[in-house]
Amino acid sequence: MTVLVTGAYGQLGQDILKTLKDNNINCVGFSRYALDVTDYKALERCFEKYRPDVVIHCAAYTNIDKAELDKDLCMRVNVTGAQNIANLCKKHDCKLAFISADYVFDGKSDKPYEIIDPPKPINYYGVTKYEAELFIRKALEKYFIIRTSCLFGYFGDNFVKNIIKKSQSQVPYYVVDDQISSPTYTADLAGFILEMIKSDKYGTYHATNEGQCSRYELAKYIAEYTNSQNYPKPIHSKYYTTLAKHPLYTVLSKSSLDLGGFKRLPEYRDALRRFLKTLD
Ligand SMILES: NC(=O)c1ccc[n+]([C@@H]2O[C@H](COP(=O)([O-])OP(=O)(O)OC[C@H]3O[C@@H](n4cnc5c(N)ncnc54)[C@H](OP(=O)(O)O)[C@@H]3O)[C@@H](O)[C@H]2O)c1
DSSP, X not given: OEEEEESTTSHHHHHHHHHHHHTTOEEEEEOTTTOOTTOHHXXXXXXHHHOOSEEEEOOOOOOTTGGGTOHHHHHIIIIIHHHHHXXXXXXXXXXXXXXXXXXXXXXXXXXXXXXXXXXXXXXXXXXXXXXXXXXXXXXXXXXXXXXXXXXXXXXXXXXXXXXXXHXXXXXXXXXXXXXXXXXXXXXXXXXXXXXXXXXXOOEEEEOOOBOOEEHHHHHHHHHHHTTOSOOOEEEOGGGSOOSSOOOSBOOBOOHHHHHHTOOOOOBHHHHHHHHHHHTO
């Protein structure tokens, strides 16, 4: 099996590439500079050269707030890019694993979102992720759409690393206490994606670490675990202005994993402790 990874120098992409290599899977990964997913001709040459059996499409425009000001680029990367990849997967009879997001939902639910719940994004990033999903579902049979949330991992910047920095400084800091999701460790997600692409159980799945918490609870746990003297202070998101609207509750139900016979990911605090040890 040959696996092609887009966005391979991003936070998740790097852990996916590492997991594939650790499992002796033949793989190639490309940064944005080596392979721009908005460039169909470049993608076509790449498919011809490497003849992948599976594409794991991690490349995305992921700056949720900036996307509100940069809609054109966000649309080109997240929608046109996904369309290009899907069209080439169809042409080459290749499986596609597309990474989507909890932000396709509006966050107004009071219970974990199921696969059958209708998406209703409230920010532009969410709109583009959902549009890409719709295209892939129409264009392909051999697809996995994997919705995940609040990623943290060794590579790249993320919320957890930012909180570690803040908790080690002397400067007071506020964290929203009404945005709730399931923090997810990229190494765990990468292992799960490897299991999934080996199967032919195509469809849409929710894959996050187990458990849920607010951003504030997560920050407080990090400060406690790292013995910080500088604890976060809670703030309601209506007092914390951001360019994009952020959905309040985006916990994803994992019943799709149970139905598909996939093992659920570990609990998020267990994942966080394993991650924090990698920083020692
Ligand atoms: N981070 C989260 O909390 C989260 C939550 C839910 C879902 N997701 C999804 O998970 C996936 C991976 O996210 P991540 O956190 O790993 O994001 P990331 O670190 O921002 O990685 C995305 C990668 O895509 C690359 N990229 C951007 N435009 C590109 C283009 N035109 N062609 C090729 N590559 C391009 C970026 O390169 P540059 O850095 O050079 O721009 C970056 O390396 C994304 O699909 C994201 O939507 C993430």
